Amino acid sequence: MHVASRSVAFSLLAALLVTLSAITAWHFQLPERAWFEFQQWHYADQRRERSLWLPDYRAVVQAQVIEGVEDDLSALTYDPDRNSLIAVTNGDPRLLELSLDGRLLRSVRLEGFGDPEAIEYVSRGVYVISDEREQRLLQVEVDEHTSVIDASGVRQLSLGIGRNGNKGFEGLAYDASGRRLFVAKERDPLRIYEIQGFPHADPNEPYAVHVQDDPRRDAGLFVRDLSSLQYDEASGHLLALSDESRLVVELDLVGRPLSSLRLTAGQHGLEADVPQAEGIAMSADGTLYLVSEPNLFYVFRK
Numbered sequence: 001m002h003v004a005s006r007s008v009a010f011s012l013l014a015a016l017l018v019t020l021s022a023i024t025a026w027h028f029q030l031p032e033r034a035w036f037e038f039q040q041w042h043y044a045d046q047r048r049e050r051s052l053w054l055p056d057y058r059a060v061v062q063a064q065v066i067e068g069v070e071d072d073l074s075a076l077t078y079d080p081d082r083n084s085l086i087a088v089t090n091g092d093p094r095l096l097e098l099s100l101d102g103r104l105l106r107s108v109r110l111e112g113f114g115d116p117e118a119i120e121y122v123s124r125g126v127y128v129i130s131d132e133r134e135q136r137l138l139q140v141e142v143d144e145h146t147s148v149i150d151a152s153g154v155r156q157l158s159l160g161i162g163r164n165g166n167k168g169f170e171g172l173a174y175d176a177s178g179r180r181l182f183v184a185k186e187r188d189p190l191r192i193y194e195i196q197g198f199p200h201a202d203p204n205e206p207y208a209v210h211v212q213d214d215p216r217r218d219a220g221l222f223v224r225d226l227s228s229l230q231y232d233e234a235s236g237h238l239l240a241l242s243d244e245s246r247l248v249v250e251l252d253l254v255g256r257p258l259s260s261l262r263l264t265a266g267q268h269g270l271e272a273d274v275p276q277a278e279g280i281a282m283s284a285d286g287t288l289y290l291v292s293e294p295n296l297f298y299v300f301r302k
Contacts, residue, residue, distance in 0.1 A: 050235070051235065051237060051250055051252070051258045051259055052232060052235065052237060052239070052250050052259065052286070053250075053259050054239075054248060054250055054259040054260055054261035055259055055260070055261070055268075056302045057261055057268055057288060057300040057301065057302055058268050058269040058300060058301065058302075059268055059269040059270050059298060059299070059300055060269075060299050060300065060301050061101075061102065061297065061298060061299035062269075062270060062271060062272075062298050062299075063271075063272065063274075063292075063296050063297075063298070064102050064296065064297040064298070065295055065296060065297075066098065066102055066103075066104055066291075066295045066296070066297050067103070067104060068104040068107075069089065069096065069104060069294075069295040070294070070295060071089075071091055071293070071294040071295060072089045072090050072091035072092070072293065072294065073087060073089055073096075073278065073279075073291050073292070073293055073294060073295050073296075074087070074088055074089060074090050074116070074117050074118070074278045074279060074291075074293070075087055075088050075116075075117060075118040075119045075171070075172075075228060075278060075279040075291075076119075076228065076278075076279030076280060076281040076289060076290070076291050077119050077120045077121045077127070077172075077279075077281050078121060078281040078282060078283050078284075078289070079097075079121045080121070080283075080284060081124045081125075082097070083100065083283075084097050084098060084099055084100065084105060085097070085098040085099075085100065085281055085289055086098075086119055086121065086127065087119065087279060087291060088110070088116045088117070088118070088119045088129060089116075090115050090116050090117060090132075093109070093110035093111075093113045093116050094107050094108060094109055094110055095107070095108040095110060095119065095127075095129075095140075095142065095149065096108075098297070100283065100287075100289070100299075102297035102299075108142065108146055108147060108148065108149060109147065109148045109149070110129075110148075110149050110151070111148060111149065111150045111151065112150055112151030112152050113129065113131055113138070113151050114131050114132075114133050114134050115131055115132045115133045115134070116129050116130065116131060116132075117130055117131075117132040117168075117169065117170050117171075118130040118132075118169060118170060118171050118172040118184075118228065118279075119172065120172035120173060120174050120181070121174065122139075122174050122176075122199050123176070125141050125142055125143055126139065126140070126141055126199065127139075127140050127141075127142065128140075128172055128174070128181060128198075128199055130168075130169035130170075130171075130172055130183065131151075131169070132168040132169050132170060132186075133168060134158065134168075135158060135159050135160050135168045135169055136156050136157065136158050136159075137156065137157045137158075137159070137169070137172075137181070137183070137195075137198060137199075138151055138154050138155070138156050139154055139155040139156070139198070139199040139200070140154050141154075155198075155199070155200060157195075157198045157209060159183075159193075159211065168185060168186065169183050169184070169185060169186075170184050170185065170186040170225075170226055170227055170228070171183070171184030171226055171227060171228040171229040171240075171241065172184070172228075172229060173229035173230055173231035173238060173239075174231060175231050175233070175236075176233065177233060179196060180194055180195070180196055181194075181195040181196075181198060181199065182194055182195075182229050182231060182238060183195060184226040184227075184228070184229050184240070185226070186225050186226055186227070187224065187225040187226070189215070189218070190218055190221060190223070190225065190226055191213050191215070191218050192213065192214075192217075192218055192226070192229070192238075192240070192255075193211055193212070193213045194211070194212050194213070195209065195210070195211050196209070196210045197209035197210055214255060217254070217255035218255075220255075220256075220257075221240065221249070221257070222245075222257070223240065223242035223244070223245040223247055223249065224242060224244040224245050225242055225243060225244045225245070226240055226241070226242060227241045227242060227243040227277055227278050227279070228240075228241040228277075228278065228279045228280045229241070229280075230280050230281060230282050230288075232282065236252075236253050237250055237251060237252055237253070237258070238250075238251045238255075239251075239280060239282070239288075241277055241279070241280045241290075242277075243276055243277045243278065246262065246263040246264050246273060246274060246277070247260055247261070247262055247263060248260060248261040248263065248280060248288075248290075261288075261300065263277055263290075268300065274290065274292050274296075274298065275292055275293070275296070276292050276293040276294075277290055277291075277292045278291055278292060278293055279291045286301075286302065287299060287300070287301050288300040288301075
């Protein structure tokens, strides 16, 4: 190859690498994440006092296989009445009850649910389940004798916002005092919706649903997707779990990132990356519980 030809080839290669680097940085929002990391540690003392402060959490249980669950474990919520965890599976749709040490306690068959991806505790025996592809929210009731839940017989809310197949409603969180349901759309675009009026608690009240979002706030989230949400009643903060970014981010009252928990090897006591984080829940004492496909269980404590 002539010198001139090699020079042109090297110039083209350099330009290609610069372009790819720029695209990668944009896709992973590396500048925003780097700036957040700097702020997180620079203002650590102030933020620790007014937040959950995720950097203080350490894995005390990791990658524990949940016996009796083969695959497709998705979503997680804490039930304070039963002092247990509730999850769903979507391949063979089921509602699962887990102990706080990760044992399968109960399995309830879900009929008529196309792709259940999230579940959230609302009140005693009442949960909301999201059907991702159909963008339906279903209010279900469960007691000690429930063995099957039929979607055709429960209250439902269909939104159909920006439907694009398997990138729909992936996470739920509930603010009991404010009676607000937070709904995470996985991506394309990534969104956190706030819904009031569903679930409908009082049948004697008018049925009015209000949905709002904040695209500007959501655009500032430096994660590639959203897998699950958790609302902290004490602080009013929201935890957002991202599978693809392997990250949990704490958001303040106006949606600004405050702290984070990395789900990668060497961070927070983790011996290996969390392979596919799908659900996060927090108990009354602040312990964080996390599940990952296919059937893995994690616990984080301060």
